[in-house]
Amino acid sequence: MKKTIFEEMGGTYTQIGNYFLPNLKLTEEETKPIGVWGQRHRRYLKEHKRATYTTLLTSGKLNGYLADIDGQAEEMFSRLIEQTAECEGSPPVFLNGLFR
Template sequence: MDEQPAEVLTKYGMMRKTYLQEHKKGLYSGLLLTGRLMNHLLEIQEAAEQRMEEITEQMAADEGVTEELKSKDQMKWIQLMNSIRHSAEEIVLTELIYN
């Protein structure tokens, strides 16, 4: 019997699982029956978290959101970072979770 990873699913892993259950029933069943579902979910989760970090850093750099701005105008920095994170998450959901 295959050893299941001890890692826990977080937001992106759970979102991927729900998507597969609701929209890709065949793929979900196949992964489940072969014992590869958890590994698949963890791979997607890790990729999504890495991609979020990459996109967020790149967008922040492109928009000039720096530590200097954070110290000068914290509310502006928070507003910009929230917008960047939201945009980055939309990209990650499209590329990895709902694909």
């Protein structure tokens, strides 16, 4: 029997009943902490951009992408708080992990 391209590339199959299913394994994704902004963006992707979410998830890049988005959003939020404090003429107060 002629080998498939998948087999030529080192892939293998498992027979279940009359079907041969490819043995697929997702690559290990580096785990980075994701804050509130990353979690909100993940929810947005799942609800409104399913193709993008699925592509990032199956390619193993979702966690890194969300961690990057979270970092950018956190920086923007901090800058916004500082700018608001400057306009109001008072220093920002840091309380319970949030600016007030």
